[in-house]
Amino acid sequence: xxxxxxxxxxxxxxxxxxxxxxxxxxxxxxxxxxxxxxxxxxxxxxxxxxxxxxxxxxxxxxxxxxxxxxxxxxxxxxxxxxxxxxxxxxxxxxxxxxxxxxxxxxxxxxxxxxxxxxxxxxxxxxxxxxxxxxxxxxxxxxxxxxxxxxxxxxxxxxxxxxxxxxxxxxxxxxxxxxxxxxxxxxxxxxxxxxxxxxxxxxxxxxxxxxxxxxxxxxxxxxxxxxxxxxxxxxxxxxxxxxxxxxxxxxxxxxxxxxxxxxxxxxxxxxxxxxxxxxxxxxxxxxxxxxxxxxxxxxxxxxxxxxxxxxxxxxxxxxxxxxxxxxxxxxxxxxxxxxxxxxxxxxxxxxxxxxxxxxxxxxxxxxxxxxxxxxxxxxxxxxxxxxxxxxxxxxxxxxxxxxxxxxxxxxxxxxxxxxxxxxxxxxxxxxxxxxxxxxxxxxxxxxxxxxxxxxxxx
Numbered sequence: 001x002x003x004x005x006x007x008x009x010x011x012x013x014x015x016x017x018x019x020x021x022x023x024x025x026x027x028x029x030x031x032x033x034x035x036x037x038x039x040x041x042x043x044x045x046x047x048x049x050x051x052x053x054x055x056x057x058x059x060x061x062x063x064x065x066x067x068x069x070x071x072x073x074x075x076x077x078x079x080x081x082x083x084x085x086x087x088x089x090x091x092x093x094x095x096x097x098x099x100x101x102x103x104x105x106x107x108x109x110x111x112x113x114x115x116x117x118x119x120x121x122x123x124x125x126x127x128x129x130x131x132x133x134x135x136x137x138x139x140x141x142x143x144x145x146x147x148x149x150x151x152x153x154x155x156x157x158x159x160x161x162x163x164x165x166x167x168x169x170x171x172x173x174x175x176x177x178x179x180x181x182x183x184x185x186x187x188x189x190x191x192x193x194x195x196x197x198x199x200x201x202x203x204x205x206x207x208x209x210x211x212x213x214x215x216x217x218x219x220x221x222x223x224x225x226x227x228x229x230x231x232x233x234x235x236x237x238x239x240x241x242x243x244x245x246x247x248x249x250x251x252x253x254x255x256x257x258x259x260x261x262x263x264x265x266x267x268x269x270x271x272x273x274x275x276x277x278x279x280x281x282x283x284x285x286x287x288x289x290x291x292x293x294x295x296x297x298x299x300x301x302x303x304x305x306x307x308x309x310x311x312x313x314x315x316x317x318x319x320x321x322x323x324x325x326x327x328x329x330x331x332x333x334x335x336x337x338x339x340x341x342x343x344x345x346x347x348x349x350x351x352x353x354x355x356x357x358x359x360x361x362x363x364x365x366x367x368x369x370x371x372x373x374x375x376x377x378x379x380x381x382x383x384x385x386x387x388x389x390x391x392x393x394x395x396x397x398x399x400x401x402x403x404x405x406x407x408x409x410x411x412x413x414x415x416x417x418x419x420x421x422x423x424x425x426x427x428x429x430x431x432x433x434x435x436x437x438x439x440x441x442x443x444x445x446x447x448x449x450x451x452x453x454x455x456x457x
Contacts, residue, residue, distance in 0.1 A: 055124075213247040215285075216237050341392065353440060
């Protein structure tokens with residue numbers, strides 16, 4: 001490091017020690033590239049030593065003291081109103097941008113800057129979840145990350161058994177949909193009839209950003225177990241006609257809600273189409289991660305109110321009450337859910353209908369209740385099939401009541417389906433679900449036609 005930078009940092013430490021306010025203000029005021037990088041590194045070094053309480057103080061300081069100057073914004077807005085043009089618009093844009101954004105950009109110039117900032121946002125989201133108001137800093141980080149991690153910077157790589165052990169270990173650690181139980185399990189997921197692809201970023205070379213696991217099969221299945229069975233026979237890839245995306249994992253919490261999963265699926269479909277021209281069907285095998293919660297959510301007027309549940313279960317009332325000796329079919333249904341494996345046959349029909357209602361009708365906070373459905377439908381997929389006993393592992397029973405769904409990606413439909421969903425909330429479903437969807441729609445609509453009958457109010 002040049003001697004003048006060494007002296008600068010020594011002066012800073014002597015005067016303020018590790019005062020982050022002082023370091024951040026100096027970083028913004030420096031004009032020399034070398035001194036900026038050195039100061040950014042000092043900020044990173046200091047940040048990595050902080051505990052949670054110190055981070056909160058730091059974040060609150062950034063929100064409070066590195067916001068735009070309101071007086072400058074008003075002056076720039078008045079100038080633009082008087083003389084609209086390129087120069088006055090540029091001045092207004094400069095006034096509106098928070099100094100925090102330039103500070104974040106300069107921190108990113110140091111070695112490990114991107115990695116630190118991603119970790120910083122993870123810490124910020126954790127503190128926000130616990131009640132801290134850090135919206136201003138979160139907005140700036142999210143804005144910058146959407147640019148830094150856009151598709152143009154990401155590199156798609158296939159993960160195989162020959163991939164470095166460092167990355168393979170991270171796959172085991174980051175798999176959050178279907179836990180990988182050690183190296184034999186991982187190896188089976190990377191066999192000839194499996195594919196795994198991940199996006200990488202040039203600033204995080206050994207860190208997968210997001211990855212997807214794919215099973216090559218004969219025909220579409222709604223049963224997860226054959227896909228995860230370590231001892232399942234390996235299918236010759238040339239005999240496969242279907243690709244099933246059974247696990248998609250965002251790896252870094254600091255990149256939460258930074259969208260790139262849609263790009264991943266579409267590019268993987270393109271890669272597989274080139275490698276395996278025999279594959280004609282591209283589908284997911286997806287969980288319903290909030291289905292169990294939604295069924296028991298009695299305070300959501302846009303979800304499963306008692307009257308809606310009663311109407312949706314009307315066709316199954318006789319079987320449900322006969323199996324339990326209870327008069328109320330809704331009560332009987334939930335009683336059987338206490339031991340779902342023992343009552344699979346009786347519950348199959350009711351669960352398929354309720355799952356269809358959950359995926360296409362139930363809303364919360366103005367959005368579909370199910371985030372996985374929102375993801376795939378907004379990508380242009382269609383809801384293909386619902387499987388009542390698709391995942392009978394303990395975590396599948398707990399979150400999804402054992403139900404899985406297939407979303408099918410049909411290249412010729414993707415754009416139209418996407419537009420209809422994002423613009424008008426229209427959900428494309430397969431022909432096999434159309435009749436059941438009419439029944440669900442009638443049961444769901446009745447509450448709106450007769451709001452006073454709904455016992456949830």
